[in-house]
Amino acid sequence: xxxxxxxxxxxxxxxxxxxxxxxxxxxxxxxxxxxxxxxxxxxxxxxxxxxxxxxxxxxxxxxxxxxxxxxxxxxxxxxxxxxxxxxxxxxxxxxxxxxxxxxxxxxxxxxx
Amino acid sequence: xxxxxxxxxxxxxxxxxxxxxxxxxxxxxxxxxxxxxxxxxxxxxxxxxxxxxxxxxxxxxxxxxxxxxxxxxxxxxxxxxxxxxxxxxxxxxxxxxxxxxxxxxxxxxxxxx
Numbered sequence: 001x002x003x004x005x006x007x008x009x010x011x012x013x014x015x016x017x018x019x020x021x022x023x024x025x026x027x028x029x030x031x032x033x034x035x036x037x038x039x040x041x042x043x044x045x046x047x048x049x050x051x052x053x054x055x056x057x058x059x060x061x062x063x064x065x066x067x068x069x070x071x072x073x074x075x076x077x078x079x080x081x082x083x084x085x086x087x088x089x090x091x092x093x094x095x096x097x098x099x100x101x102x103x104x105x106x107x108x109x110x111x112x
Numbered sequence: 113x114x115x116x117x118x119x120x121x122x123x124x125x126x127x128x129x130x131x132x133x134x135x136x137x138x139x140x141x142x143x144x145x146x147x148x149x150x151x152x153x154x155x156x157x158x159x160x161x162x163x164x165x166x167x168x169x170x171x172x173x174x175x176x177x178x179x180x181x182x183x184x185x186x187x188x189x190x191x192x193x194x195x196x197x198x199x200x201x202x203x204x205x206x207x208x209x210x211x212x213x214x215x216x217x218x219x220x221x222x223x224x225x
Contacts, residue, residue, distance in 0.1 A: 039212055041157075048207055048215045049157065060213070092157060096212055100173050103157045 002026050002095050006104035012112045019080040021107045023093035028073050030097070037096035040069055040078045041103075044089040053078065085111060114138035116191075116208045121219030128198050132219060134191035134208030142166075142186040144211055148193050150204035151218070160206070161193065176202075198223045 003026040013019045029036045040053040051060050053069035056076060066081040080087060088111060093104040120132040134146070148160040161172045161182040170182050181194040191208055198221075205218040 048217050050215070051213050054213070094157075094212065099162070099171055101159045101212070103159075106156050 001100055002029075002098050002102050004093055004095055004102050004104035006091075006093055006107050009105060009107055011107055011109045013080075013083045013109060014112045015085065016082050019083050019087075019109060021078045021091055021093075023071075023076045023078070023104050025074045025076075025095055027098070029095050030073065036072065038069075038071065038076050039094045039096060040067075041092045041094060042087075042089055043092065043106075049092065083109070083111070114210075114214055116210055116214060116216040118206060118208045118216045118219040121206065121221045123222045123224065124198055125225050126199060126223055128223070129194070129196045130198065130221060132193040132195065132206055132208075132221070134193075134216060136189045136191065136210065139210065139214075141184075141189040146182075146184060146191045147209045147211070148182060148191075149207045149209055149215075150202075150221075151207070152201070152204040155204075158204075163191070195221070200224065 005024045007022045029038050036056050038056045039051055041049040041051050043049040052063050052067050057069045068079050070077050088109055090106040090108050092106050095102055115137055117135045124130050145164055147162045149157055150160050151157050160176055163170050163182045163184055167184045179197045183192045200223050203223050205220050207218045208216045
């Protein structure tokens with residue numbers, strides 16, 4: 001199985017400041033069709049995960065533009081330009097290139 | 113509104129069985145691969161199983177292979193997960209997903225004596 005490794009696992013951030021989460025995969029996530037199926041999810045306590053970013057850098061509908069994704073191959077990053085209170089929760093990267101799909105361990109973002 | 117709604121969770125004894133259902137609405141169910149994902153209490157997310165559009169291709173995580181069976185009824189817009197020989201480590205919230213972009217609220221399965 002592809003192992004997804006996130007860092008940091010805990011991320012205290014001051015409101016209005018930027019935040020960045022790294023995600024590395026144990027093998028390339030480039031699919032045979034050239035797409036890279038790397039997604040980012042956000043999960044608030046007691047809620048189901050919500051996808052924020054798909055195929056590395058595409059924001060889902062309704063996702064604020066302060067969220068951005070980048071990367072290629074095996075190294076990926078989620079950035080939040082200015083953290084707001086509603087951004088607290090756990091962020092997961094997830095690869096959808098190789099079955100079984102796999103998630104990272106999760107990064108818990110909290111407000112300082 | 114597009115949504116998927118899980119049901120069928122509950123408390124079951126080790127070795128017992130349970131069938132989860134997922135009712136889909138607001139989209140063309142038969143056009144999409146469907147998945148089950150689970151999350152143990154306080155833990156991360158794990159893909160459990162998937163099924164193709166017409167139900168002829170299925171895949172499972174090693175941890176559930178031989179015990180769980182995924183199926184679908186496109187006429188009823190419903191996805192199922194038959195869970196047999198349940199173990200304590202199957203305790204989790206089980207989410208139904210359309211691809212990776214549409215998730216239900218989940219249904220809690222607790223395996224305990």
